[in-house]
Amino acid sequence: MESKHLHKAMVIGTNVCRFLLAGTFLFSGFVKANDPLGTVYKVQDYLEAWGLFSLSTGVVPYLFALAMGVLEFLIGIYLFFGIRRRVAPLLTLLFMSFMTPLTLWLAIDNPISDCGCFGDAVVLTNWETFFKNIVLLAAAIVVFKHNDCLFKLVTRKVDWLISLYSAVFIIFFSLFCLQYLPIFDFRPYHTGANIPQSMEIPEGEKPTTYETIFTYEKNGEKKDFTIENFPSDTTWTFVSSQTVVKEKGYEPPIHDFAITSMEDGTDLTEEILNDSSYTFLLIAPWLHIADDSGMDLINEIYDYSIEHGYRFLCLTASTEEDIASWQENTGAEYPFALMDEITLKTIVRSNPGLVLLKKGTVLQKWSVSNLPDEYQLKAPLDELPFGHLNKKTTLHKLLEVFIWFIAPLLVLTVGDLIWLKIRNRRQKKEQEASN
Template identity: 25%
Template sequence: MIKNILRIIVALVFLASGFVKAVDVVGFSFKLEEYFSPSVFNIPFLEKQALLLAVIVVAFELIFGFFLLLKSHLKFTLTALIALCVFFAFLTFYSAYFNVVTDCGCFGDALKMEPWQSFWKDIILLVALLILYFLYKNEFNNLEEKTNFKKYLSAFAFMTMVFVINWGITHEPVIDFRDYKIGTDLNVEKQKIAKNPSDFKTFYSLKNKKTGEILEVNQDDYVSDKKYWAEGSPWEIEEGKTTSKLTKQGYESEIAKFHPETADGVDLTEEILKAPKAILIFSYDPKNANINVLAQAEAKLSLQRDAYILGVSTSPTTFKTINNATMDGTAIKTIARSNPFVLTLKNGKIIDKRSAEDYIKQKK
């Protein structure tokens, strides 16, 4: 009884984790790109394969999570899930210990987890899987009952998985867990951020020239205590070791990074959010964007006479017939899963979002 309950709980965790990544597999691929980037594992050739690898990992989680739920191919299923947990535990430990990836993307945008939380989650799952392996080892060679119900359920689950993943790649996620979901009022979010900002403090690494002792002191304590800076003080600030740390977590929202700017550095945020209607076309990677799709989307946008039109990308020369603005590529990726992508706002509220290809096909 206990082992069945544990098996079902673990299976549901893998299915939940796989599902939230499946609905936004492009977003998960962005997270893998972070791991493959020069600042982390420095495997640049895998960055181009991030989407394919994301699909493989998501399918792996869903298929074997489903097998575990149905108690199917138990030995192979448990072995595969243990291997997956070891792999993820390594990634999350690395990102936590070296503080290189702040969110592993284990549960997509549905549930944000800090690196150490992700690591311990993987360890708990790994322990649970090892316990299940031990508890079920005497049943590994038992003949599995194959019923029509299992066959139909497996076929339905597989087709659902393919549909959800494909829809998220070619259109938008079936369920949107992001801060930029339809219905979000960016003006309201900006106000919440302003009312409850996060606080950061500067920390100095100080070294005592006489004793060699090293201290980390925050900016307030440093200024208030003369022993650290008065004439003749043995303490000196170590170059290159000054850090900024979060001391109070305020209201969190990716919308804090929404700051389209002109080539001259003029912030267009307020202008966009105050417009009765604004249609923005984004491209986080203009060099690899489909030129024909860009041209067709621009042509359609140019016909909009009652809206504020703007092209936002990482380059100030991406768009040829509409005004250009620039924004950080990572910030654009939190909004756009397609390259290019169209976002429609009404008085700062998101009323529509779709890939540029879908926007072109839209009749109205």
């Protein structure tokens, strides 16, 4: 009797560990697939921290980011449904055996402030991530050691179909989000966010103070400037800019949104955020590698904004040389302003991307692949859907994605079961006829 109770406890404990791991891997893989470019940025941070600068550019980070999201999601699917009950626990244990010491190194050396395990959906400190991985590693050991206790939620007749469909779904979902922006935007610049409100400091809290450093070059000499000592000598050539922490304090969701005029170094932040009219912001962190396939549409949107009296500004962290080259190659006539590279990458996951503001509120965001054209911009913005907030909530989006994944999977699974039933009946009739 005692042995029976012990076995039952082992089965329950193993499957609790199994579903804990399945939920974690499904969530982690999904958020990586939802924001593949954000995962690319994090992979580049890792490669640069390891000194592999040659691999941090090009296709390698993209392939690795895609593979990470797909692998984690599929491990979660396998664990959840009980598919490949020997292979899935082994993969899980190997994965956690690699990630746990990696996050210990991150916690001790802190080369990267956030490991990026759950993207921007759940941000953990490096020590929190390490302790989380300790728990998951222990669960992985239990599941691997007692994989015979795992029960299946589906039969072997359909587990291959679930595996194949899950792989196809997560790959295409990741590619879709890479092309057209993340469906779920967990960043502080999401549609509907009011930037000034997100920059406010609660009463009594001491704010973190930041300073934007501008690097300029003259006669082969590079020198750093701040807004206070911005060079009046126009012979200095802009190289790069970055925002650094001067004094740590309370950090609001948005703390590094600062726009500096390219012409004279004027701070345009308050002017743009307080503008009661519409403002188009073309976000292009690096113009020398920006996708110029939508330049005709961007120039048309600029002409449209001029026609209707809207502000249009390109925000970049590029050098003056790259800006001049961009203007020459694309025929860009719109003005440029400087912003921190990390902030630009956070605002929109596209290079370039387009953001529409009104009174500091993010109304719309577009990637370079789905910019509005002249047929959509046929009236003033207040008469168009673009000029108003989309009422679709996160719950609506979640239900849509759930239906995209579950509905076809159910249809294929039921179809497969019906076909197997029909085939078995035929085989039974043929066997009876032969007898």
